[in-house]
Structure formats: C-alpha cells, structure tokens
Amino acid sequence: MSGVWERIGARAGISPGRARTYGFIFIGTALLILLLFARGTASDQTTVFVLNPGGESQALAVPDLRLPSLWTLYGIALVCAFLGGWQLARGFRQASLALGGVALLFILAFLVWAARDRSLNFTGLLSSALLRAVPIALAGLSGVLCERCAVINIAIEGMMLTGAFVAALMGSLAANVWNWPPLVAQTFGLVSAVLSGALLGLLLAVLAVRFKVDQIIAGTAINILATGITSFLSARILAEFQHLNNPGIFRPVPLPFLSRIPVIGPAFFEQNVLVYFLFLLVIAVHVMLFYTRWGLRTRAVGEHPRAADTLGVNVFKVRYVNVTLGGMVAGLAGAFLILGSVGRFDELMTAGKGFIGLAAMIFGKWMPFGAFGAALIFGFADALQTKLAILRVPIPSQFLLMAPYLVTMIVLAGVVGEAVPPAADGQPYEKQ
C-alpha cells in the first residue's frame, strides 16, 4: 500500500504522507461543506450573485446569476469529494494547485451559503479585493527590491506615510495654488511622492550601508520620524489651509475592449492609472530581477556579498541603488492612498499597511509575483469580511477582522511551504 503513496507523492514532488493528507483534506472539505453549509440551507432558497458592478460601467451588462443554494452546495461538495478521491487513487501532478482550487471551492460554497436568500455583488467583491491589495502589493514590491540585496526595509510604513503627505501637499499646491490642470497637478504630486520616498530610501541606505547601523533600528527610527513630521505638518499646515489638502483623485480609465468583458472587466480593467501601473511594475520588477545583469547582481549581493565583491560587483552601489528604488515604490504606495483612493491626507492614515506589505513579501517568498499574489489574498480576505458583515452572516465582527490573517496562516502552512529569505538578509557588508 505504501508504494502507492510514494508513487503519488513522487508525481507531485511531495512526501507520500503529504500526498495522502491532501486527499483526506479534500474529502474533509466536502464533508465540511455538507455539514456546515448544506445542513442549514433549505431546498427552496436561492443565492443571487450580481455580476454588474455598482454604479456606471463600460462592461456588457450580464444577468444576475441565480443559483439554487442547496443544489449548488451539493455540487461543490461533490466536486471536492471527487478531487479527494482522485488524489487518493491517482494523485495530482500539481497537488498544491489542487489544494488551492479546493480552498477556492470552499470559499465559493461559503459565499453561496452566506448569500442564500440574498444577493451578493460578485464583481464588486473582486474589484474591492484588488483595490485593497494595491497599497499592500506596492509595499511588498518595495520590500522585495530592498531585501533581494539584503537590506531589511522595515521603514516602508514611514515611507508610505511620507509619500502620502507629499502627494497631498504638492498635488494640492499645483492644483489649487498654481492652478495647473488637474491631471498635471496630480502627476506632479505623484512624482513628488516618489521622490520623497527615494530620499527616505537613500537615508535608510546611508544608515544601513555607510554606517552599518542595525537595519531594524534604522527602519524604526525612520518610521517614528515620518509619523512625527507628517502629523506635525498636517496639524500645522493642512488643518489650517484646507485647499492644501485637496489634490483630487485620478479618475478610472477603462481600458478599451478589456473593460467590456463581463465580471473581470469592471473589476480589473476599469481602474485608475495607478492600478495599471502596479500590474506593469510587478512584471517589470520580475523581469529585471531574473533576466537582467542588474538583477543577477542584486541577487548575488543578497545571497553572498563577498562572492559578488570578489567578482567585481560594487556591493555598496547595488545596495544604494536598490534601497533608493524600494523607497520610491513605497512612496508610490503612499501616493496611491491619496491620488488613487481618498484624495486627502489624514494623520496615520497608512494604519499598518506597510507592515502588511512586508508580510506579503515574505508569504510571496521574496518574489514580485508572489508578493502581488499574497497581497491579493489579503485584499480578498479583507473584502470578503466586509461583504460578510454586510450580509449579516452571524459571525462576530472581531472574528471577521481576524479572517485575513487566518487565511494567511492557512495559505502559508498549506500551500507556500518554507519561505527562505536571501542568505545575507539584514547583514551589513564589511569590505575586506
């Protein structure tokens, strides 16, 4: 018998015990769906998924999806059970992909149950998940850029806060004092925010590379500095001159053709430029890290700076450049909160998103797409808990607020596996 498990495990590249556990998890999920959801559902209840976004949209209108709740739940449970049986009997080549699929099916079953006899805007859920993920993903990318060359950037939060403040102030100055056209003014605010992030990144690099200060302490100092300066200036300047805190917001720009796709279109391709910029940035950072000379050097410096140095790579220069770039992306994340979301600065408005970005970086295994994916999971969990609260699912709000982090832990333990940071992460380099 054990021979079977070894064969199945070997196909998926996981241990035989794990392959079997996966199978049982899938079947267990099916039972859980029947026990938790199907039991409390009457056969005449229907779940309505609204597929058009709230408000105006370019997308082709599609009718609402009306599902008989009970039969849909039975169907989902059946698919899970089938996947489990298949895993036990034959085994999936991509076992973790199957696990992810079952997790999604479970969430779908949960939604069908939660929205029985009610309606839920599915497109709105996706759009909300993406928008909640944007600042986290940008913060995560900033972390990837810094840590790939072995500088821990715990100051992302402070850089975001500063970026947000600068975007609000400079954007408003341009728009309301110098009377520039809105789009130009907002772009000016954006560029200023990115530059302010670059300055703080440079400061971190000087502290970490030139002076070899403990990077955690240096980052914390920058966070405290940013909190202090922005709160102080906000109370002194923005509170008194309201027109200096009103830079306007980038309007959504529907992408031709793509935005007309039902469901996906309004959620992903009817957003403002900063969201599209994030998509491009994720691809760009990935390509740069893994397919260019700069990327090879960065990774070498992060894994083994002495070896890189021996081969003639300027370790200090690489770290200066990367940490500054990381600061710029963090500044952009702050600018998104202002110019891509709320259009005004308020004290402490980042509320820990920079740190969650760092978590996304770790769960994404220090990979750009990984960090983006992790941010999407956080964003989805966050959007989901909002929907559930609106749908009055009888779960305590404190528990719902915990949900994103619970999901993270499950994903981390089940799908991602061990996350290994760059070998030299956090260590100052001493030239010999």
Added chain:
Amino acid sequence: MRKGLALLAFLTIFAVLLTACGPKPTPTPEATEAPTEEVTEAPTEAPTEEATEEATEEVFKVGMVTDVGGIDDKSFNATSWQGMEMAAEELGVEVAYLESQQQTDYAVNISQFIDQGYDMIITVGFLLGEDTATFAQENPDVKFAIVDFAYDPPIPNVLGLTFATDEAAFLAGYLAAGMTQTGKVGTFGGIAIPPVTIFMVGFENGVKYYNEQHGTNVEVLGWSTETGEGLFVGNFESTDDGRRAGEDLIAEGADIIMPVAGPVGLGTAAAVQEHPGTMLIGVDTDWCISAEEYCPVVLTSVMKNMHIAVRDAIKMAVEGTFEGGTYVGTLSNGGVGIAPFHEFDDDVPDDLKAELEQIKQGIIDGTIDTGWDAYLASLNQ
C-alpha cells in the same frame, strides 16, 4: 558606526520631539471670533520652561489629551479642542493639548500634564477611560473630564461627558429611510465600542420606525441591533479602508451611508462623491462645515456637541461648581442633534421635516424609544 549612531540618535530625538513635544500652541481657529490675542499669549514652548517663568501668575491651566487620529480629525478630537478654545476665549484659561499617536501614549500624556501642574485635564475618548481613572484616583486635587466615558460608581474628581447620540442618530435613520431611492441604507463603524455602536443602534431603529410608520421595507446594511454585529473597519485612521467599505456598501445597493469612524469616514465621502445618487451622513460635527469639499454629498450630520460639554465642564471648574459624575448631552439640552440639510434642503420633503420635528419631541418627552437602553441592557446580561 559611531557617526551612524549619532545620526540615528539625532533623527530619533528630532522625531520624538515632533511627535510628542510639550503642549503645542493654539492653532488659529477658523471661527468668526478668532481669539488671536489669546493665541499669541498661549505657551509657545514646552511647559517646563514656562512653569518656572510664570509661577507667580495664577492662571487656570487646562490640558487636553487626544485619542489617536490627530487633533484635526474632523471628529471628536477636533470638536473637543474647539471647546477648549472657547473656554480660553470666554474664561481666560490657558489651554494646551498633547496628541496620542498610539494607545500607550495616553498615560504618558496625562502624567506629563500632571507633572506640569495643570489644574484640569480633559481626556478625549472611550479608550482613555482606564488611564484617566487611574490618574484621577492618584491625583485627587486635579480635576478631570473625559469625553465618551462614565464611571460607575463615579469618581469625585472626574466628570464623564457622555452623549445620547442614539437620539440624534434615530432622527438621521428616519430621515435616511425617507430619502433612500434604493430601499437600502448603510452604516459602518471603526471599532465595536459603545460610543460607536450607539450611533448605529439609533440609526437602525430610526429606519425601523420609519418602516413601521409608512409600511415600507427599508433595509439597513452594516449593522444589526438584534445580533449586535455589523461592519467595522477595525481602526480610526485608515481613510482608504473607509473608501473601500463605502464602495462595498454602494455595490450592495446602499445609497445613503453613515460612517461612524472619525476621519475614516472622509474616505467614504470620496467614494460617495464618485457615485452619483449616493449621499453621506456625517457624524460628530456638521461635515458640511468641517469638511466642506464634501458638502454637496452630505445629507445631514449626527452632531455630538462635545465642544459645549467641554466648555461647560471647564466653566464649572473655574467657577468652583465642579462635581464628579456624569453629564449627558441630549436632544433636549442641545448636547446632540442633527445638522441642517444644507444643499439637500430643497430635496427633503416638508412632510418629512415635520415628522422629524414630531419625532424629536417624542424622543424628548419619552414617548419614542430609541432602543439604546434595551440594547445596552442586553449587552450587560
């Protein structure tokens, strides 16, 4: 290394100075009667120096400790500070504030005022309840007033300033139910604590009362008094979360939203502004005035006149009539109320206005119940 540490130390000191430096001078209020003279006389330096310099003068000194969210939160910190400024102008007391950046700052800030010999300390917010009680008991000579908290049994030198916000929120809920086009109205909170949920309970019951009176079926998204559960963003700072919560409520069909989360609600305002046909109900202050850029979408605001309460508390202390206990702001004493409809004044039907006036009277004379007491009792069971 040493230089680096020196630079780091310098940065940190600079930051700490900015973050939590001694009481800041009074910023000029935008009010009509700007007390410019008082402002310039107010302390410009940290109280350490000023205590020795002005020891001879017997000025009544009042310090305010804010909750997180900043002095300019367009909400309870800002309104309370307005009361401090009124007191400075009318009573000639000396006022200063310390901002709390995080919850661990509460005790630090209170003790700073005590060490500087302040006569009275106003703490702003439910979350400061425990620290205020501790310091009040240790310093019986210093008078305290705390916004949004009441002690049972009362502490002799603490006046709890509470507000029957449910009464005003009930009116707002009734109004929203009468104005909605989609048949759905929404609300969400910052953190599930009584000063927040009191708005939501009053709001929901106001909607229900409208349904009873008119046979309609307007739904409230984001709060249920029955289960005591609702939508909370988990903080009072992240305006981005406020925008997202607003968009989610709009996507589910709500066209009037009341965010009960201080500045977080301003993020919701940005979302409401981009969705034609949706409206916002402000909280704590009249948002048409405090956040005027959003006035075109503000239907009304549930006002909690903390400035009056703070001013009165200081007045009692100055005049020697101060007593520990609880002050309750109500519709009848003007402590709470709903703001004028401003740009929506023509859109609100006269019948609805008349009904609101009747309900207000009903709440004042006790014939209409907002349901808050019953909810509170169910919590304490």
